[in-house]
Amino acid sequence: MDAFLLQFLNGLDKGGAYALIALGLTLAFGTLGIVNFAHGALFMLGAFVAVSVNKLLTLEKVVLDPTRKTPWGEPVEIRTPYVETWLGDFGRFLVDWSVPVSIIAVIPVMLLIGVVMERGLIRHFYRRPHADQILVTFGLAIVLQEIVKHFFGANPIPQSAPAMFAGSADVGALFGLPPGTLVYPWWRLIYFLFAALVIAIVFAFLQFTTWGMVVRAGMRDRETVGLLGINIRRRFTTVFGIAAIVAGLAGAMYTPILPPDYHMGMEFLVLSFVVVVVGGMGSLPGAVLAGFLLGVLQSFSSMTEVKAILPGIDQIIIYLIAVIVLLTRPRGLLGRKGVMED
């Protein structure tokens, strides 16, 4: 029972990442009709914004202390981050909380990147075939990756969660199990909650604001909305920016779980595309549902009991599910009729 619960929790945080990326992909697809292979790169860029924020915050001032000597006879170097000298305790807090703090930087940076990407490149591909869109964004993803690789190197850069969340939560106690039987890292729980929160905000935004209503109407029938005198294109550009933000946030908050490297985006992208297709192209709830579903199924399939019956199942489960879903429900789990059927 507790092994089962543990795997379920494991699936939730991974599923959260899938769901967030798939949500952004679906937003871009549902509004602009763009199949964006560079979306994984946006996830990666978000993670590296967090890395940069951390680097900025930990810029150190080096002071040589001549009174104390190292065993090699040289003066001891005292390193203090600038923020600590300037802000004292608050500075120390900022350094510790650099990952959540980076959200403040991620939002504007990703919005900018998203809007520039849409205005500069993707706009010219609305009327081109999907194959062309896939190819040009694939090229863009390679370019973004290589730029990041040039500046940050090829090795993963570990980030740490705030000290407060460094340990593990005794989740089992909540379910009435004896203490210590089911412990789970705090940060992964936080990540799941964060993913749920972001998803809720995006949905609420689309569901309960006039702005969101217009966007939804545009997804249904952009021509009619255009005839009503609304500049739907500009809104769709903003939606693309929002999709970029969601991907960036997903990446930034994921850094303590998976040390970011320049090609992390591609790995997630392939899976997220499968998630989108399983959920149904163009369906936002489908993307979220499929994200969590596949995340949880993936972690169940890596249980030793399951692997004993079906060896290797953990390696292929997501793709296997995709094949089954596509063959039995061509539109995915919650896909609408008439989307991507030509």
Add this chain to the structure above:
Amino acid sequence: MFGKTARQDWIFLAIFAAFVLSMPVTLAPIGAGYPDLLQKFAIYGLFAIGFNILFGLTGYLSFGHAAFLGVGSYAAVWVFKLLTVNAVPAVIFAVLVAGLFAAAIGYVSLRRAGIYFSILTLAFAQMSYNLAYSVLTPLTNGETGLQVQLLAQGPVTDYINQDVRILDQWLGVKEVGVPSPSLFGIEMSGWPGFYFAAVMLIAGMFIAQRIFRSSFGMMLRAIKSNQTRLNYTGVNPRPYLLAAFVISGMYAGLAGALLAVIDPLAGAERMQWTASGEVVLMTILGGVGTLLGPFLGAALIKYAENIFSAINEKILHATFAWLPDGLQNAVVEIAGLFVGKGWHLTLGLLFMLIVIFLPGGLMEGFERLMRLFRRRGGAHAEREG
């Protein structure tokens, strides 16, 4: 360039064959005249030509073609291990196995079109890749990769590390150390390896040309241009699609087998989706749906990979030595981004530029140039006349 008559087709093929066979001489001035690189030209050219039969003619974009390449490599190495180091049985067996594998995957994937087809093929390729690394280790030797080993002495317990080569033993072929693949005694590395691959490439080009010109090829083009209309005329496109899928899978299998012939080591990374992406890129770069384009694209990418990744800072400094010092450093700094380890950046940019400005690839570029010249020539003639 592309004749419509049979005569022109033969001329094209003859010129192509002459060019391919003379590559060691003609490409020497641009620094490509050595076997390792030319082998890659031929092998990836074949891979791309085969991919183009599916993507170029039917418009079905497969994102999992590298799986067939990988399967071909594994099949060929197994033949080397179990039967003989002669290349011919290995190539034939690899093509057959890749064809069967493609038939199975194609049968399922072709039930969907468009992006769903791409995702299905991607899913199958990723499954093959992941399984090759994990459960199928007894067949693939996992991360180490499958390779030709010493002959077994005594009873065989472990077929991965002990080879039997029944056919060679039966024929009484003597082996010293680990043998390398050969063609009736000619060792298949270096130049002989290139010529073997080149002959296969020419044969592959010939078959592709026949397909392009046949009524079967016409049917595939019809599927690309309007499948609904084809349905209404009472044609079921699925068998044609499956045939195209299997044929292009066999080309990939052949390319994989040739890779194994030249260097008998098969690893799973050949099946990864980045490898599938590479062949798409080659085809697009050269020109989708053209005969010559995919080969040109493959050759150009392999050439660029080789040249760009070999350039280092020293060479750059030497190249820009005529610039003033400060400027020189700046130029070298910027150019350094695109070469050496950063050559993927060049690749990505090239990719984007081609898709944005030249969707028809290099072949379209040539055609535009030709048209430009012809128009200018025409104007001249008018003025003179």
